[in-house]
Amino acid sequence: MTGAVRKLSISVPPDVAERLEREPNASAFLVDAARALMRREALDAELAHQGIPVAEEGVARARAARAAVDVAWSAERYEAIRERVRHATGGGETGRVSAA
Secondary structure, eight states: OOSOOOOOOOOOOHHHHHHHHTOSOHHHHHHHHHHHHHHHHHHHHHHHHTTOOOOHHHHHHHHHHHHHHHHHSOHHHHHHHHHHHHHHTTSOOOOOOOOO
16 A cells, blocks of 8 residues: 555454454455455446446346356366466456455
């Protein structure tokens, strides 16, 4: 994180606290997660603006399809795809994708 920042005090449930405690930089982890959610919300808003509303039924179908891929694909196949994306994007971070 660079630039101006604000310090916040937050309360989280125990399972979230345990996950954050495993992160070397919990602040960066939370910023990444919040920005991913913000991008998803912006995409939903843009799709709605274009006349393509995001319905819960469609989200549920997409999650089910993603879960099927998670079961069917090996770790090696995922890594091969990640490498192709890194190569196609100039070797930078691909970011974390959430099935949310």
